[in-house]
Amino acid sequence: MIQVQNLVTKYGDFTAVDDVSFTAEAGRVTGFLGPNGAGKSTTMRVMTGLTPATAGTATVLGTPYANLTNPGRHVGVLLDASAQHAGRTGREILTLGAMTLGIDNRRVDQMLEVVGLTQKESKRRVRNYSLGMRQRLGLAHALLGDPKVLILDEPANGLDPAGIRWMRDLLGTFADEGGTVLLSSHLLHEIERIADDIVVIGRGRIVAQGTKEELLRPSGSMVRSIDDQKLQAALVAEGIEVTQMPGGGLSVDADTPRVGSIAFSAGLMLTELRGADSQGLEEMFLTLTSDDARQEAAA
Amino acid sequence: MSTAVGSTAVETRPAAEAVHKGFHLPSIDTPVSPVGFGRLVRIETRKQVDTLAGRWFLIVMGLVVAVAIAVMLFVEQGDHSYSAYLQASGIPLAIMLPVLGILSATQEWSQRTAMTTFALEPRRGRIVAAKLTSTVLLGLAAVVVAMVLAAGGRLIADLRGAQTPWDMDLALIGGATLMMVLFVLQGLAFGLAFLNTPAAIVTYFALPTLLPLMTLVSWLQTAYQWIDLSVTTAPLTMGDALTGEQWAKLAVSVALWIGVPLVIGVWRVLRREVK
Numbered sequence: 363m364i365q366v367q368n369l370v371t372k373y374g375d376f377t378a379v380d381d382v383s384f385t386a387e388a389g390r391v392t393g394f395l396g397p398n399g400a401g402k403s404t405t406m407r408v409m410t411g412l413t414p415a416t417a418g419t420a421t422v423l424g425t426p427y428a429n430l431t432n433p434g435r436h437v438g439v440l441l442d443a444s445a446q447h448a449g450r451t452g453r454e455i456l457t458l459g460a461m462t463l464g465i466d467n468r469r470v471d472q473m474l475e476v477v478g479l480t481q482k483e484s485k486r487r488v489r490n491y492s493l494g495m496r497q498r499l500g501l502a503h504a505l506l507g508d509p510k511v512l513i514l515d516e517p518a519n520g521l522d523p524a525g526i527r528w529m530r531d532l533l534g535t536f537a538d539e540g541g542t543v544l545l546s547s548h549l550l551h552e553i554e555r556i557a558d559d560i561v562v563i564g565r566g567r568i569v570a571q572g573t574k575e576e577l578l579r580p581s582g583s584m585v586r587s588i589d590d591q592k593l594q595a596a597l598v599a600e601g602i603e604v605t606q607m608p609g610g611g612l613s614v615d616a617d618t619p620r621v622g623s624i625a626f627s628a629g630l631m632l633t634e635l636r637g638a639d640s641q642g643l644e645e646m647f648l649t650l651t652s653d654d655a656r657q658e659a660a661a
Numbered sequence: 662m663s664t665a666v667g668s669t670a671v672e673t674r675p676a677a678e679a680v681h682k683g684f685h686l687p688s689i690d691t692p693v694s695p696v697g698f699g700r701l702v703r704i705e706t707r708k709q710v711d712t713l714a715g716r717w718f719l720i721v722m723g724l725v726v727a728v729a730i731a732v733m734l735f736v737e738q739g740d741h742s743y744s745a746y747l748q749a750s751g752i753p754l755a756i757m758l759p760v761l762g763i764l765s766a767t768q769e770w771s772q773r774t775a776m777t778t779f780a781l782e783p784r785r786g787r788i789v790a791a792k793l794t795s796t797v798l799l800g801l802a803a804v805v806v807a808m809v810l811a812a813g814g815r816l817i818a819d820l821r822g823a824q825t826p827w828d829m830d831l832a833l834i835g836g837a838t839l840m841m842v843l844f845v846l847q848g849l850a851f852g853l854a855f856l857n858t859p860a861a862i863v864t865y866f867a868l869p870t871l872l873p874l875m876t877l878v879s880w881l882q883t884a885y886q887w888i889d890l891s892v893t894t895a896p897l898t899m900g901d902a903l904t905g906e907q908w909a910k911l912a913v914s915v916a917l918w919i920g921v922p923l924v925i926g927v928w929r930v931l932r933r934e935v936k
Contacts, residue, residue, distance in 0.1 A: 447768060447774050449712035450711060
């Protein structure tokens with residue numbers, strides 16, 4: 363379990379992390395979502411004792427990270443897959459990690475296998491690795507000590523769709539076995555695919571948090587029937603707000619079972635009924651990222 | 662379905678399919694033990710030589726020493742004392758080895774491995790202590806290598822009928838050992854103070870060239886005798902015991918060029934944010 367309480371990190375006048383509080387529960391994958399520069403990485407560095415907090419606390423497994431005995435045996439950390447010596451082989455990096463943790467060297471081969479790096483690839487120097495391979499190596503390094511907690515900053519960066527699915531399954535297994543996973547991303551669809559719980563951060567502040575279902579729950583339904591006008595009348599009669607969509611069909615401010623039952627009572631056959639696209643989180647996220655979007659378009 | 666995804670994927674791996682129902686992450690039975698200092702020293706020593714740059718550095722150093730001994734063997738049929746051979750092999754090492762000390766400190770930041778190092782051992786002082794120890798050990802190992810190569814050179818000279826006595830001077834060996842250790846520590850101290858490879862290397866090598874300029878200013882000449890390490894360490898390789906004043910000069914220059922940068926460096930490493 364990871365607990366962050368009223369965390370503040372300031373650089374001079376600039377407040378990178380502003381009164382952030384959240385908990386990443388054991389047995390869950392918690393997604394830390396926010397645009398670039400929102401304070402995700404800074405928060406994660408504070409959690410792992412690499413950056414001092416100006417105020418507030420961050421604990422991992424109930425203890426400040428720096429007080430853990432042999433922290434690598436409790437917490438797997440991957441903050442930047444590229445932060446490795448380019449002139450070392452992947453295997454050597456894992457061997458150094460295993461030496462520090464005081465664990466058997468066989469673990470190196472096991473973890474290489476888990477992340478899908480071949481023996482041949484492990485003997486190449488990291489400068490020749492693609493970003494995806496570096497992420498896999500970083501994940502292998504994080505898993506070396508058989509930790510109970512994983513703290514991963516942008517681990518899906520550089521992975522292809524198959525790689526993202528693989529990571530989701532791997533982290534899902536880790537959480538199912540009782541582990542805590544906190545992973546960050548600046549991409550909503552990545553977090554949607556991997557996380558159980560979501561914490562959204564923007565400009566250093568938490569703007570939303572909850573389970574994925576809560577945050578992504580559609581606020582209404584989309585419905586089409588053989589006679590939309592009759593259906594609309596039936597729905598309005600129940601006091602439900604209805605909007606006609608330009609391309610046909612109705613946008614209804616009620617969940618799908620309710621709409622279905624009203625249509626059934628009215629004897630109307632439905633041709634389509636589904637939850638409305640979850641606009642809430644995406645819109646909030648777009649607002650947060652609009653400043654950065656300009657830069658991305660330029661780049 | 663995985664094949665459909667795989668056909669558009671840039672990079673598909675068997676592991677993409679390896680995670681399935683019933684997959685378990687392998688666990689470890691070894692109980693959690695604290696990270697011992699001996700372990701850290703071993704790791705820091707290994708890190709100084711396990712990179713591509715580190716490997717080549719050792720190879721080049723070996724070649725330079727071999728060339729130096731070969732030159733000795735050509736000059737006057739190689740008829741020199743063991744001490745002369747030891748100087749020939751030890752001096753190139755003393756010049757180059759401090760670079761490994763510099764890199765040990767700076768690479769953590771230039772290659773950003775500090776993120777891993779300090780995540781696995783948050784007590785940064787212990788890492789610095791391990792680096793100090795490993796650097797001293799490396800210096801001592803270099804002295805042993807220099808002695809062995811010098812002996813090899815002198816043995817070849819013996820086969821060719823050298824007349825000069827071996828003259829194994831213990832004062833010289835002790836002095837050369839101390840000098841080697843001081844030089845590699847100076848390298849590490851500069852590395853820690855700058856935390857930047859080019860700045861540390863340039864400063865380290867520019868100092869012995871720039872400091873003698875002090876002798877051009879009359880009122881700095883005395884001070885120069887006390888602060889230039891290359892001057893104050895010179896008696897160590899003369900094979901005579903140092904006088905009290907020579908020790909005092911050595912102490913002052915060591916405090917200035919090893920002590921001060923080391924204090925600055927430790928302070929910076931302990932406080933610096935790791936990014």
